[in-house]
């Protein structure tokens with residue numbers, strides 16, 4: 655055998671071991687034995703346009719590389735424990751009602767009355783097919799993606815239905831999968847996370863919000879706090895990535 659070749663092989667093997675170890679480090683302390691049947695994850699709008707990491711059009715404060723890495727590790731850990739991961743994705747056509755550019759004379763973050771409803775106007779974001787609309791979490795972890803906000807006439811903060819009342823199919827997908835408990839986190843706390851949590855509760859899902867996995871837009875100061883209060887008042891349990899394992903265990907513990 656050629657000595658040079660074996661040295662290259664050794665380097666390759668060492669690199670491979672190093673790389674695998676790197677992948678496993680975030681999973682340290684992530685025990686597989688905590689699975690609670692009927693529980694799933696709903697990852698809300700983890701898309702480039704909502705992050706500073708990708709210099710998104712509607713970048714939410716605190717969505718840098720560290721945040722994305724944390725959300726990715728939490729998701730990987732919950733997946734490893736056996737929880738199915740579902741995701742919703744903001745997916746707008748270019749002529750969407752929520753884009754200020756489609757309402758001459760308006761500014762982003764302005765609220766207008768249109769089609770008989772109040773509508774906050776946003777910078778164009780999550781345009782169908784654009785790179786910035788892609789979900790930033792490893793898609794091999796995700797069981798199903800539900801897209802929302804495709805109808806140009808209606809916004810859809812909730813992953814369950816749009817402002818016109820049309821269902822996205824998320825409720826049926828979760829119900830046929832035997833899901834009755836949801837772990838939710840993502841972007842943004844005061845819009846799509848909040849509305850998805852409130853709708854999930856209406857659809858009878860017991861709902862846990864992982865607060866360190868969420869970030870808020872805060873068009874108005876205090877919106878984040880108000881969002882948590884509203885979710886809690888509606889019956890959601892606000893927790894953290896560190897608290898979720900214990901909470902899930904206690905949920906099924908017999909008195």
Ligand code: VGL
Pocket residue numbers: 699704744752776811841842843844845846847
């Ligand atoms: C969202 C504003 C507009 C969100 C989506 O994901 O919270 N916010 N579209």
Ligand code: ZN
Pocket residue numbers: 744746752779780803
């Ligand atoms: Zn949107």
